[in-house]
Amino acid sequence: MAGPPQRVEHIVEAALSCGVRSCEQATGGRVAQTYLLELDSGPGRAVCKLGGPSVRTGDVIEPLVLELVTETTEIVAPSVLASGLVRENGSTTRWALYEFLDGSPPTPFPSLGDDCSRILRDAGAMLGELHATHAFDRTGGLARNGDDLVVERPAGVWIPEQGRRLAEHAGCDTEDWQPVLTHGDLFPGNLLVDDGATAVLDWGNAHVTTAGYALARAEMRFVDWFWPSLSAATREQLRHELREGYRRYRPLPPDYETLGTAYKLLWLGQSAERLARHVTTSRGRAQLRRHLRSLL
Incomplete structure (x- = not known):
């Protein structure tokens, strides 16, 4: 060192x-x-x-x-x-x-076998507890107001509004459309596993969104992202584990079954939009370089 x-x-x-x-x-x-x-x-x-x-x-x-x-x-x-x-x-x-927490990230994730199921249950439970504990009156990014957190509506955070319109168009009940706190970058690389316990790291992009979108995004990052390495049966089992973990703390969001796939596509669209914004600023380009180094 x-x-x-x-x-x-x-x-x-x-x-x-x-x-x-x-x-x-x-x-x-x-x-x-x-x-x-x-x-x-x-x-x-x-x-x-x-x-x-x-x-x-x-x-x-x-x-x-x-x-x-x-x-x-x-x-x-x-x-x-x-x-x-x-x-x-x-x-x-x-x-x-x-x-400092002991442990290591569960990577490469698809090669972990039976441990993937336990990690998915833990990730789902974490999201369920977070969503059940912290509700807000609007969606947006989190900012500082002294030593307090406040919700802001920065440019580019358009997923919740688009999701609401999709839910209404699909006939989903949006009365329980409660904005919730979510991690913001939940994927295997931000977990730490030690002796069967799973810790969640890197909360710097936490924000307020809707529960259905947050759960669909987690499914995308933990399951669909690895489709070349996982069979269809394994992917379905892992989706089940994520949802069962979430149900420990609250029911699945009412719009999730109907709009989960649409939310994943919206996440891809917003990610592409954020990438395009990042390349226009020096700070954004520096973040992208660090991200690429972490992937490599």
């Missing part, structure tokens, strides 16, 4: 009153600069993130989201040890120190 950047050392000393014994920069981070730290006292190990703005609002919201999730649900996720601002060379960067 290499020595830590000076500002990381300063953050740890000020926030945790200890030093950094060793530091390794994570290579899989897409947005934030992420460092895995071994400390000379205190919690022993920690994760430091610098930056990491939401793709929807541009605010660094992960510390606030994780405090909310870990305080109000049983979802396994890193606790926030400390967070704040660091000023350097005339610029200001948000930072956070998180609990």
Whole structure:
């Protein structure tokens, strides 16, 4: 392991009153600069993130989201040890120190066999608990208002409105169209599995959407994404496991069975639109480069 950047050392000393014994920069981070730290006292190990703005609002919201999730649900996720601002060379960067969790991502996912079913149940249960616990009055991205989270309606988040129109056209009951908190980037690479327990990482793109769309998107990322490697029977079994996990906490969204496939297509469309926006800005291009490196 290499020595830590000076500002990381300063953050740890000020926030945790200890030093950094060793530091390794994570290579899989897409947005934030992420460092895995071994400390000379205190919690022993920690994760430091610098930056990491939401793709929807541009605010660094992960510390606030994780405090909310870990305080109000049983979802396994890193606790926030400390967070704040660091000023350097005339610029200001948000930072956070998180609990270090043991485990490894369940990848390559299709090769895990029977473990895929358990992981799908865990992922579905996580979404179900999140949706059952946190409801909002409108959809949108999450932004900071001091130490509080607020819902904003940035350009490009058009899926919920389009979904509502589709549901009404299909004759679905939209009276229970309750916006809910969702992870925002739930896929195998953002899970951590250790001794049968599944933790959920990287909450920096959490936002508020509708439950049916969030569940369909999770099915796309965990099942349909791997169709070349999974038989039709296996894909159907994994879909069943995801839904059964979700049902531990709440019924399936009333529009899900009718519009699940349409929501997946809408997600692909919005992803393409976001990609097109990213290539027009230097920050967006940097995010894309980090994403490509994480995939490779």
